[in-house]
Amino acid sequence: MAELLDDAAVSARLAGLNGWTREGGEIRRTVRAPSFMAGIGLVGAVAGAAEDADHHPDIDIRWRTVTFALSTHSAGGLTAKDFDLAGRIDAMAAEHGAA
């Protein structure tokens, strides 16, 4: 099972991401896509990566604004799995023109 990261490790890994903030036991990032359908395309790509990783973000879609939140429920907080998927989401957001 993935191990909880301590505060120092969370800060260090946050520094390697783009636009993520810590909110207690989860990390979140909100992006704006160029269009609603571009945002949906991003969500579809993230869904595929989430299935591959067996790790699934909470996703909130509001027109072309999409918010992703990650937490490892089984560990009760933040683990490497959250930061690994967040990094993949950053790359996919850039590919879909979302920032």
Ligand SMILES: C[C@H](O)[C@H](O)[C@H]1CNC2=NC(N)=NC(=O)C2=N1
């Ligand atoms: C059995 C399966 O591995 C677990 O239910 C997975 C699925 N996806 C998950 N996603 C997230 N974000 N956190 C989890 O703890 C989690 N657990």
